[in-house]
Structure formats: structure tokens, C-alpha cells
Amino acid sequence: MRIATWNVNSLKARLGRVEQWLVEVAPDIVCLQETKLADDAFPTMAFAALGYEAVHHGEGRWNGVAILSRSGIDQVVDGFAPGIEPDDEARLLSATCEGVRVMTVYVPNGRALGHPMYHHKLSWLARLRLHLETLARPDEDVVLCGDFNVAPDDRDVWDPAACHGGTHVSQAERTALAEVARWGLVDVFRQRHQEHGLFSWWDYRAGNFHKHLGMRIDLVYASRPLADRLSWVLIDRNARKGKLPSDHAPVVAEFAEPDARGDGSRSGGQVGAQLGQT
DNA sequence: ATGGTCGAGTATCGA
Numbered sequence: 637m638r639i640a641t642w643n644v645n646s647l648k649a650r651l652g653r654v655e656q657w658l659v660e661v662a663p664d665i666v667c668l669q670e671t672k673l674a675d676d677a678f679p680t681m682a683f684a685a686l687g688y689e690a691v692h693h694g695e696g697r698w699n700g701v702a703i704l705s706r707s708g709i710d711q712v713v714d715g716f717a718p719g720i721e722p723d724d725e726a727r728l729l730s731a732t733c734e735g736v737r738v739m740t741v742y743v744p745n746g747r748a749l750g751h752p753m754y755h756h757k758l759s760w761l762a763r764l765r766l767h768l769e770t771l772a773r774p775d776e777d778v779v780l781c782g783d784f785n786v787a788p789d790d791r792d793v794w795d796p797a798a799c800h801g802g803t804h805v806s807q808a809e810r811t812a813l814a815e816v817a818r819w820g821l822v823d824v825f826r827q828r829h830q831e832h833g834l835f836s837w838w839d840y841r842a843g844n845f846h847k848h849l850g851m852r853i854d855l856v857y858a859s860r861p862l863a864d865r866l867s868w869v870l871i872d873r874n875a876r877k878g879k880l881p882s883d884h885a886p887v888v889a890e891f892a893e894p895d896a897r898g899d900g901s902r903s904g905g906q907v908g909a910q911l912g913q914t
Numbered sequence: 915a916t917g918g919t920c921g922a923g924t925a926t927c928g929a
Contacts, residue, residue: 645929646921670929672922697922745929785929798915839929840919849915883920883929 637734637893638663641781641854642875642886643742643837647671647700650882651679657875658686661888664706665733667740667781671700678702693729700726701740701782705733717770720763728764730771736862737772741782746803754803757785761812765819774820777894778859783837783884785853786813788823791832792852804851821857824889825869829909836871837884845876856889865892867907874912 640663644650647668658666671678671694678692687706693714694700703709711732715723727742741764746757772778786809790796799805817823825834835850844850856869869889876885 649921670921698928747928802915839915839917840921842915842918844915844917844919880920 637665637736637891638888639665639667639736639738639779639781639856639891640886640888641667641669641740641856643669643783643854643882643884645670645672645882645884647673647679647702648677649880651682653875653880653882655682655686657872657886658688658704661872661886663888665736665738665779666704667738668702668704669700669740669742669783671702672696672698673700691729691731693726695726698725699742701729701742703729703731703733703738703740705731705738707734709733713771716763716767719770720766723760723763727760728767730767736777736779739767739771739778739780739782741780741784743783743785745785746809749801749803749806757803758808758812761809761816765816768816768819768821772859774859775861776859777862778821779862780816780821780857781855781887783853784813784855786810787851787853788813788826788855791830792835794833794835794849794851799851804853817857820859822860822863824856824858824863824866825852825871825887825909827863828866828869831909834871834909835885836887838876840883854884854887856887858889858891861894862891865894866890867892870907870909870911872911877912
């Protein structure tokens with residue numbers, strides 16, 4: 637089972653590239669973020685034509701998250717589970733696809749340390765932990781993926797000194813993210829690849845992509861039973877290249893079937909951390 | 915990166 641996550645930074649602006657990428661990569665399940673669409677503008681038919689059922693939780697101008705699946709979608713929950721203080725923005729969507737509990741998230745950016753939106757971000761991550769506790773169990777197959785707007789550790793930024801004092805790297809954000817993971821999730825990319833400098837997002841400005849000034853903030857968290865079946869995981873840096881790219885690259889993870897071992901044998905050997913290193 | 919760019923939408927704001 638191949639699961640992907642991609643912050644597309646406007647699905648309207650990106651639909652052609654997303655369609656082409658789906659054909660090339662053929663994921664079974666896709667988590668999208670920042671569709672920036674209202675639900676009635678979501679391109680359901682375009683995805684159906686490629687064999688995907690889709691659910692979308694959107695609001696219009698900003699945010700917006702979606703799940704695509706080749707094998708059905710049930711038990712859909714928009715936003716936080718009942719009983720948790722609701723989010724008035726469309727940043728979270730949960731569904732069950734082929735026996736896997738799938739959650740797509742677009743965590744608030746935070747703007748600046750100490751800004752009201754920064755405190756909102758920390759509270760949002762605390763509520764995400766409650767959401768997991770409410771909707772899933774760590775001994776099931778659970779995947780939580782998306783744009784977390786937090787770089788989990790210093791290997792995930794180009795220069796920790798240059799980033800110091802900004803959002804995405806503060807101890808409070810990292811602790812809040814670690815609390816989410818402590819529910820019972822593994823960052824499968826970091827489990828498989830330990831090197832510094834493997835990024836999923838690069839600012840559009842100042843040629844940062846070409847200078848390799850980025851961050852790894854797009855993450856695939858899997859519950860232990862699923863993480864134990866990881867065959868390979870990579871960042872598709874090629875999707876950040878060329879005309880009108882998103883500022884994020886997709887992350888793709890392949891998991892073996894439940895009765896098989898995730899030792900990479902199904903992939904025919906070692907698979908690297910990135911596509912398109914140059 | 916304190917912004918050189920995008921995408922929203924049409925003046926600026928958010929990332």
C-alpha cells in the first residue's frame with residue numbers, strides 16, 4: 637500500500653501537476669493540504685477519472701484538506717472529533733481507507749514566536765493528540781500525515797543557527813509535536829533515513845530551493861503495526877521542480893500487506909531518501 | 915532569510 641502526502645498550495649493552481657503526478661506515482665491513498673477550495677469547487681470528477689474516490693474538507697480561500705483513495709473511504713470526520721474544542725478553519729480530515737485510519741493535517745503556521753497564532757498552533761497540536769485518542773487506537777493501522785509546520789529536530793533545517801528564534805523549530809513546538817507522536821506514532825521517514833538536509837519544503841523566495849535552504853515539515857506518522865511494515869519512504873523532490881510547482885514536495889511511503897514483512901524486499905532492494913537530488 | 919515569490923484576489927495579506 638502506497639501512501640502519499642502533499643501540500644499542493646492551491647489545488648486550483650496545481651490540478652494539472654497533481655493529476656500527472658498521480659499517474660506517475662500511482663499512490664493508493666493521498667493526503668492533500670492547502671487545497672484553498674470550497675467543497676463545491678473540489679474537482680471530484682478529475683480524481684474519479686484517475687480511479688480515486690475523494691473527500692474534501694474546505695472553506696474557500698485558505699486551508700482545505702482532502703483524502704483520495706483507490707479502495708473506498710468510510711467513517712469520515714471533518715475537523716476535530718466530537719468533544720474537542722472545534723477549529724473554525726479546515727485543517728484536519730480523517731477517514732478509513734482499506735482498513736487504515738487516515739488523517740490529513742495542515743497545522744497552523746504560527747506566524748511568529750509569541751504571536752497569538754503561535755499559541756493557537758500549540759493548542760491545536762494538543763487538540764490533535766486528543767483527536768487521536770478519541771478516534772483511533774495505537775495497535776491499529778493508523779497514518780497521520782501532512783504539513784505539520786514543525787521541523788522535528790535540527791537535522792530537519794538547513795541551518796539551525798539561522799532558524800533560531802523563528803517558528804517551526806522552537807522547543808515548545810517540537811515538544812507539542814513529540815506529544816502527538818508519543819500517542820504511538822513513528823516518523824517513518826526519520827526511522828528509515830537519518831541524514832541531515834533532506835527537506836520537503838523550500839520558500840519560493842530568494843532561490844531557496846536551488847540553494848538547498850529548506851525544512852522537513854511534511855511528515856508521515858504511522859502507528860507501530862503499520863510502521864513495522866514500511867518497505868520504503870522518500871521525498872519526491874522532482875515534484876518541486878519545473879513550472880509552477882508547489883513550495884512543498886510530496887512524501888511517499890510504501891507499506892507491505894499485513895501478513896508480510898516491511899524489509900524492503902518487495903521494492904527490489906534499497907530505495908534512497910529522495911528523488912531528484914540535483 | 916529580517917524576503918528577492920507565490921496564490922488568494924484586485925489592495926494587501928499570509929506563508
